[in-house]
Amino acid sequence: MHRNPTRKRVxxxxxxxxxxxxxxxxxxxxxxxxPAETRQAEGTVSSRSWEWQAFGAYAFPAEVGIDxxxxxxxAISNSGFATTVLDRxxxxxxxxxxxxxxxxxxxAYFHFSKSGAYEGLSYxxxxxxxxxxxxDSKVQSTVKVEKGRIHGSLKRxxxxxxxxxxxxxxVPVAPADYGDPLPAGGGEPGKAYAALHTALLAWDYAGxxxxxxxxxxxxxxxxxxxxxxxxxxxxxxTSFKIVRGYGRGDRALLLVEGETSWAKVKTEVPMLREKxxxxxxxxxxxxxxxxx
Numbered sequence: 001m002h003r004n005p006t007r008k009r010v011x012x013x014x015x016x017x018x019x020x021x022x023x024x025x026x027x028x029x030x031x032x033x034x035p036a037e038t039r040q041a042e043g044t045v046s047s048r049s050w051e052w053q054a055f056g057a058y059a060f061p062a063e064v065g066i067d068x069x070x071x072x073x074x075a076i077s078n079s080g081f082a083t084t085v086l087d088r089x090x091x092x093x094x095x096x097x098x099x100x101x102x103x104x105x106x107x108a109y110f111h112f113s114k115s116g117a118y119e120g121l122s123y124x125x126x127x128x129x130x131x132x133x134x135x136d137s138k139v140q141s142t143v144k145v146e147k148g149r150i151h152g153s154l155k156r157x158x159x160x161x162x163x164x165x166x167x168x169x170x171v172p173v174a175p176a177d178y179g180d181p182l183p184a185g186g187g188e189p190g191k192a193y194a195a196l197h198t199a200l201l202a203w204d205y206a207g208x209x210x211x212x213x214x215x216x217x218x219x220x221x222x223x224x225x226x227x228x229x230x231x232x233x234x235x236x237x238t239s240f241k242i243v244r245g246y247g248r249g250d251r252a253l254l255l256v257e258g259e260t261s262w263a264k265v266k267t268e269v270p271m272l273r274e275k276x277x278x279x280x281x282x283x284x285x286x287x288x289x290x291x292x
Contacts, residue, residue, distance in 0.1 A: 040057040040058070040171055041054040041055060041056060041076055041167060041168065042167070042169070043165065043168055044167075045106075045163070045165045045167070047123075047129050047164075048129045050125050052078040052106055054077070055077065056078070057074055057076050057077075058075045058083060058086060058092070058096070059075075059150045060072070060093075061173065061174065062092075062111075064111035065113075065119035065133075065135075066135065069113070070114065071112055072114065074112065074169065075093075075108070076108050076109075076165075077100065077105060077108075078105065078106050081096070081100070083172075088178075088251065088253065088270060090253060090255060091268060093109070094286060103126065106123075106125050107123070108123035108165075109122045109123065110154065115145055116141075116145040116152065117143075118139050119135070120134055121133075121134055122134070123163070131163070136158075139155065139156045140153075140154070141155075142154075145173065148172055148173055150169075151170035151171070152168070154166075155167070177246075178246035179246035179248030179251070179253070180246065182246060182247050182252065182254075187245065187247070189254060189271040189273075190254060192277065192279065192280070193242065193271065193278075196211035196212075197235070200232050200235055200237065201237060203228065205220075205224040208231075211278075212231075212280060213274060214274055214275075214279075233285075234267065234283045234285040235260075235285070236259055237261070238260055238261060241256065241257050242256050243255050251273070252271040253271070255268055256268070256269055263287050263288070264287070265285050265288050266286050266288045267285045268283075268284055
């Protein structure tokens with residue numbers, strides 16, 4: 001199996017644990033797991049260090065294969081995926097790596113062409129047990145893409161210290177659009193984000209409050225300092241620019257580039273319209289690499 005040794009390691013918090021922790025911590029990004037009975041995949045995955053039962057599957061448009069061609073990735077995990085939540089995210093793989101994958105919640109990404117042809121996989125289970133990109137022409141695949149879904153079986157038999165899998169799944173492919181494009185600067189949701197930015201930088205608790213959701217505001221009187229601190233840590237507090245925005249009904253998604261005191265960053269910002277005003281639902285920060 002041909003290997004690209006490059007791999008990504010992200011510090012993460014599993015969704016199943018996060019849903020419990022949210023009750024005790026200031027609000028942050030929306031995190032949720034599918035109910036335990038919602039099985040999305042069948043089969044097994046075994047590797048150098050792990051053997052696990054597939055439970056979750058989530059398919060989304062992505063760059064795939066050694067040449068990063070447009071295609072579909074299917075994330076397979078031993079935990080379920082919150083499909084409705086992930087469908088609203090822009091960088092689905094980053095969200096999965098950040099809020100689902102950890103040392104016990106494992107995820108492997110299988111690459112497919114737009115028609116369903118197998119193009120390889122990438123995974124990281126533990127130190128010495130991962131691959132940034134791998135391809136084996138002997139993988140047996142019946143996977144097809146039809147009517148907005150990707151379905152079929154996938155099998156690989158190998159040496160004991162290499163990855164093996166015998167999987168079946170049938171899931172919808174996540175939408176490639178996020179709504180109607182917003183005007184430059186993000187329109188009304190962008191104005192709300194800019195106003196919140198000003199309040200966060202000034203530690204203006206009263207000024208920031210109207211730009212948080214009703215759910216966040218429920219505990220604001222007692223936890224305003226902790227809430228503002230929580231949102232500031234994922235916010236470009238030196239400078240920002242809204243580079244793209246999308247809207248659909250009472251939801252909007254802003255894609256932001258900016259800087260903190262320590263790095264150039266990018267964030268994606270889901271906004272929610274409540275009682276006629278736009279409010280920040282969450283903000284998820286990534287370090288912006290040179291090629292971004």
